[in-house]
Amino acid sequence: MSCNKEIIKLMHKYLDEELSITEEKKLRSHLQSCQGCQDHFRELTRTVALLKSSSNMQPSTSFTANVMSNLPKEKKHLSYIR
Amino acid sequence: MDEKIRLKIRQVKKGDQSAFEDVVTFYQDKVYQICYRMVGNAYEAEDLAQEAFIRAYVNIHSFDDKRKFSTWLFRIATNLTIDRIRKKKPDYFLDAEVRGTDGLDMYSQLANENPLPEEELESLELQSYIQQQIMSLPTKYRSIIALRFVDERSLAEISEILNIPIGTVKTRIHRGREALRKKLRDV
Numbered sequence: 001m002s003c004n005k006e007i008i009k010l011m012h013k014y015l016d017e018e019l020s021i022t023e024e025k026k027l028r029s030h031l032q033s034c035q036g037c038q039d040h041f042r043e044l045t046r047t048v049a050l051l052k053s054s055s056n057m058q059p060s061t062s063f064t065a066n067v068m069s070n071l072p073k074e075k076k077h078l079s080y081i082r
Numbered sequence: 083m084d085e086k087i088r089l090k091i092r093q094v095k096k097g098d099q100s101a102f103e104d105v106v107t108f109y110q111d112k113v114y115q116i117c118y119r120m121v122g123n124a125y126e127a128e129d130l131a132q133e134a135f136i137r138a139y140v141n142i143h144s145f146d147d148k149r150k151f152s153t154w155l156f157r158i159a160t161n162l163t164i165d166r167i168r169k170k171k172p173d174y175f176l177d178a179e180v181r182g183t184d185g186l187d188m189y190s191q192l193a194n195e196n197p198l199p200e201e202e203l204e205s206l207e208l209q210s211y212i213q214q215q216i217m218s219l220p221t222k223y224r225s226i227i228a229l230r231f232v233d234e235r236s237l238a239e240i241s242e243i244l245n246i247p248i249g250t251v252k253t254r255i256h257r258g259r260e261a262l263r264k265k266l267r268d269v
Contacts, residue, residue, distance in 0.1 A: 050208075058114065
């Protein structure tokens with residue numbers, strides 16, 4: 001189990017790249033001494049890694065062609081004069 | 083690359099439709115992935131992503147060149163997707179049965195069409211599981227998760243794209259991350 005809300009908040013700030021140097025020292029030294037928070041932190045970083053693994057998600061190969069063929073037609077100049 | 087896109091956008095604004103092709107090619111994966119993370123369904127994500135590009139094209143004159151194009155484009159895509167989710171009718175999901183196919187789901191159809199090596203299938207399963215867990219969260223969390231983890235957008239940019247205060251973005255990312263930590267810890 002994790003220690004307290006303040007440390008968890010620091011973990012999230014770390015993941016948001018918003019930790020100050022003092023806060024980072026505090027988080028580091030706490031993690032070194034607390035197994036529960038270490039586990040919590042590991043689970044969080046792993047979750048982030050899983051969420052970033054979106055390499056399988058790709059649109060169809062005809063995506064661009066489909067968009068281009070569905071765009072409204074370019075305004076053409078009149079090719080005849082009354 | 084930003085400079086190249088900037089140039090293309092200027093050409094599109096001048097009426098050169100073909101210049102838009104490079105813009106679509108450049109951003110299609112990201113836009114598709116953001117939509118996919120929010121709707122959890124490949125067909126709908128494709129449809130939404132295409133619609134987003136078409137709207138961007140139609141409204142290109144309202145895009146301010148001094149701003150970042152992706153911020154503007156992602157805003158169109160997320161608004162469109164949030165709208166669609168709101169109006170949502172009963173829906174077809176990947177794991178839903180295809181009507182009249184006697185238990186065949188979309189996955190088995192996809193797999194037939196395009197056989198994958200085993201490890202990829204495994205990761206496809208993992209991907210589908212991760213997506214299921216994301217889908218169990220409310221839309222307002224999904225949009226932020228999509229922007230933060232598909233393209234690592236900064237909190238400030240997410241706040242701009244979704245037009246919500248940065249404090250709210252932070253809170254939702256923290257809560258979303260905690261919720262998913264619990265759901266994904268045994269994966």
